[in-house]
Amino acid sequence: MKSVLITGANKGIGLETAKQLAKKGLFVYLGSRDIAKGNAIIKELIENGSENIQAIEIDVTKPETILAAKNIIEMEQGHLDILINNAGISGIVPQNAIETSIDNYKEVFETNFYGVISVTQAFINLLRKSEVPRIVNVSTSVGSLALQSNPDWPAYDYAKYAVYGSSKAAMNMYTVHLAYEMRNTAFKINAVCPGLTKTDFTNFNGGEVDVAAKRIIKYALLDENGPTGKFFSEETNPETGEIPW
Known part of the structure; x- marks a missing residue:
């Protein structure tokens, strides 16, 4: 049975991704900063028929929780097949390049950038033990330099997320x-x-959460011929999915 860790999975897209992967027969570690909330969600999921899923405490800004989560998964599984770096925050909004405080930038980067690095580095050796290691870093088209600098891009004038976009x-x-x-x-x-x-x-603006989760899962379950080192947004490019950095 393949194993997967999803950070920030106690709600939203992360939670839906966890549900769908559990239904596909993977063992899912549902990462949650608050283990009490994570366990409450797991209890509800199991009561509704979910299997092969458990909450695990992990705060991507706290190294001690990352190490503890790594040790638990290593003890229980011996390896990790899939890491989905989903945890993220938007920061105070609206935000712009000139007036938004440096403290806001630091807070967002701590989770969205340094958090991804910390978790990836902690789990890389467990992933190396998998025959099919996969890492999905959950990003956003707002983080594309090529798109965001294109006057024809629909979000070109939407400068609400200068901090969030920079972190991604x-x-x-x-x-x-x-x-x-x-x-x-x-x-x-x-x-x-x-x-x-x-x-x-x-x-609560946008498309359905189940569709978003499927987009992540597609790249979490790539076969040996799948792409690597690419940036995908099927919302932006429905034909091939790939978008410019």
């Missing part, structure tokens, strides 16, 4: 380097934008 652009570059370093291995590592989705993160 940094994470995208990390994804490029990570994929490059693992290019001669079985790893498949990609950045995936699930699209604007109806969650509390977007004040």
Whole structure:
């Protein structure tokens, strides 16, 4: 049975991704900063028929919780097949390049960028033990430098997320380097934008959460011929999914 860790999975897209992967027969570690909330969700899921899923405490800004989660998964599974770096925050909005405080930038980068690095580095050796290691870094098309600098891009004038977009652009570059370093291995590592989705993160604007989760799962379950080191947004590019960095 394949195992997967999803950070920030106690609600929204992360939770829906966990539900769908559990139904597909994977053992799912539902990452939650608040283990009490995570356990409450698991209790409800199990009562509704879900199997092979458990909550695990992990706060991507707290190294001690990352290490503890790694030790639990190593003890229980011996390896990890899939890491989905889903945890993220938007920061105070609206936000812009000139007036938004540096403290807001630091807070968002701590989760969206440094958190991804901390979790990935902690779990990379467990992933190396998998025959089919996969990493999905949940990103956003707002973090595309090429798109955001294009006057014809629909979101060109939507400068509400200068901090959030910058943090995801940094994470995208990390994804490029990570994929490059693992290019001669079985790893498949990609950045995936699930699209604007109806969650509390977007004040419930956008598409359905089940569709967003399927977009992430597609790249979490790539076969050996799948792409690596790419940026995908099927909302932006329905034909091939790939978008420019």
